[in-house]
Amino acid sequence: MTLQLYNSYSRQIEAFQPLDEGKVRMYHCGPTVYKRPHIGNYRSFLFADLLRRLFDSMGYDVVQVMNITDVGHLVDDADDGEDKMLKQARQEKLTPWQIVDKVCAEFFADLHALAVRPAHHYPRATDHIPEMVKMVQKLIASKHAYRVGDNVYFDVHSFPKYGQLSGNRIDELDAGARLEVNEEKKHPADFALWKSDPSHLMKWETVFGEHGFPGWHIECSAMSMKYLGQSFDIHTGGEDNVFPHHECEIAQSEGATGKRFVKHWLHTKFLQVDGGKMSKSLGNVWSLDDLEERGFSPLDYRFLIMRGHYRTQLNFTWDALRGAAEARKNLLDWRGRLQAAARTSDSACRADAAPDVVEAKQKFAPAITEAVEKFDAAIADDLNTSEAVAAVFGLRNAFMQDAFVGANAQNALDFLDRVDDLFALFPTNGDDAEGLSDADVEALLAERVNAREQKDWPRADEIRDQLQIAGIVIEDKSGSVHWHRS
Numbered sequence: 001m002t003l004q005l006y007n008s009y010s011r012q013i014e015a016f017q018p019l020d021e022g023k024v025r026m027y028h029c030g031p032t033v034y035k036r037p038h039i040g041n042y043r044s045f046l047f048a049d050l051l052r053r054l055f056d057s058m059g060y061d062v063v064q065v066m067n068i069t070d071v072g073h074l075v076d077d078a079d080d081g082e083d084k085m086l087k088q089a090r091q092e093k094l095t096p097w098q099i100v101d102k103v104c105a106e107f108f109a110d111l112h113a114l115a116v117r118p119a120h121h122y123p124r125a126t127d128h129i130p131e132m133v134k135m136v137q138k139l140i141a142s143k144h145a146y147r148v149g150d151n152v153y154f155d156v157h158s159f160p161k162y163g164q165l166s167g168n169r170i171d172e173l174d175a176g177a178r179l180e181v182n183e184e185k186k187h188p189a190d191f192a193l194w195k196s197d198p199s200h201l202m203k204w205e206t207v208f209g210e211h212g213f214p215g216w217h218i219e220c221s222a223m224s225m226k227y228l229g230q231s232f233d234i235h236t237g238g239e240d241n242v243f244p245h246h247e248c249e250i251a252q253s254e255g256a257t258g259k260r261f262v263k264h265w266l267h268t269k270f271l272q273v274d275g276g277k278m279s280k281s282l283g284n285v286w287s288l289d290d291l292e293e294r295g296f297s298p299l300d301y302r303f304l305i306m307r308g309h310y311r312t313q314l315n316f317t318w319d320a321l322r323g324a325a326e327a328r329k330n331l332l333d334w335r336g337r338l339q340a341a342a343r344t345s346d347s348a349c350r351a352d353a354a355p356d357v358v359e360a361k362q363k364f365a366p367a368i369t370e371a372v373e374k375f376d377a378a379i380a381d382d383l384n385t386s387e388a389v390a391a392v393f394g395l396r397n398a399f400m401q402d403a404f405v406g407a408n409a410q411n412a413l414d415f416l417d418r419v420d421d422l423f424a425l426f427p428t429n430g431d432d433a434e435g436l437s438d439a440d441v442e443a444l445l446a447e448r449v450n451a452r453e454q455k456d457w458p459r460a461d462e463i464r465d466q467l468q469i470a471g472i473v474i475e476d477k478s479g480s481v482h483w484h485r486s
């Protein structure tokens, strides 16, 4: 079955065809680590994980990258205003770097709790300044960007396709941006690639001047291309990333290389809370801890997200979460019964040829085949997870009406394994196959020491992230490193 995906760029459903046979390279806009992501942020991260699990299960060689924005993301996604990191640091009376470390640890712990399969790279913006500078220089050389003093802007009129992803028109954007006039820019809709600000706490000395920092958009262009090449298969984000962030990424990347940047653009809809936008003033900005305090598992939340198609409105309420928890419990319970039934039929106390066994097999075999087909067809149809879950429950309900299920228990269990492989509904106990053994942890820690000695900070950070997401807590104490499992 060919996987069909809705491409936000063409606004059409398209058959997925990787650029290189057998390989999938994908990039997801990750968190801006100024504060712990709330449950709404996790909708797009869980969607990224679903894609990853799907491509893994299809046998593709996957390279998955999710960035960490730790500088340059200004309040309101704008060119001017305060950096989100710095604002938070000021409020908490910490340094921005302390905030980064704290929030990254929380983020990776959340991913672990949500059973997210670790991406292959979690690059941080502050570790990739040279790559960004190089790209900005390239854009200046090709006349897509211009310098004004120590600032650098992208000239949107140099890239006629600007606006194609978001459906915006350059002239209208110019008109709109005139409300906040920035005299430096050639056109009001131009956006910043590099900003100069001596008072900025996170700043770098580069060819553009002494005190500069990157714009948010250039970070994702530079980091995605570093790990995935100039053209890659899939780029995802939340619907709020479409404009300006992704529109700007396309302009910068294609402006710099002259090649198509991304083949498939996928965007998840916002999670609504209580029928509206979550907000501090309404007191409904929930974190995973808030859910756990009320007795829910992060996997209940995961299932709530999975039950909704990623492009449809999904409304979070405590009742909806209770419903998802109940449904997940029902599946767990059914799985337990099937496991017990499979053990009974395995023990050969019933001959396979016994009339009631044959009858039961005949009865359920077509139902299982049908459920598998429906499930696979729904997933292939632009990841229609809500239909896929309906197929699972259809089969469960048929089984639950019948007292004797042993004959087909193993087939149904195989199907549930497939469902779990994509949705991660069931907790893995103890030694998780995807987890790290003690020896793996020791080897990674040794590699991290080595990377730090070589001043290879990106690799050292990457290893720490990898360990955190595997639930390993590292403590650097007076020169020696201790670790334990969370």
Ligand SMILES: [Zn+2]
Binding pocket: 028, 029, 030, 067, 220, 245
């Ligand atoms: Zn991004």
